[in-house]
Amino acid sequence: MKNGLSKMLTRKEAAEYLGVKPQTLAAWHVTGKYNLPLVKVGRSCRYRLADLEAWLAARTVGAGVEGDGNE
Numbered sequence: 001m002k003n004g005l006s007k008m009l010t011r012k013e014a015a016e017y018l019g020v021k022p023q024t025l026a027a028w029h030v031t032g033k034y035n036l037p038l039v040k041v042g043r044s045c046r047y048r049l050a051d052l053e054a055w056l057a058a059r060t061v062g063a064g065v066e067g068d069g070n071e
Contacts (some may be wrong), residue, residue, distance in 0.1 A: 010044070
């Protein structure tokens, strides 16, 4: 990426990446249901790919997670 910046995704692209609808991401933002970082660019929202990956990693549970006793 340029200058080490993470790729920026539109709400639609971020929703596709997460497997949810764009309206779901909008609702999460408005209600504060999840602390999913976003960047406001004018009236639109952009999501950093690195932020989405970190958000998913923080919610990963079960097999394959080190130290969970299931190895």
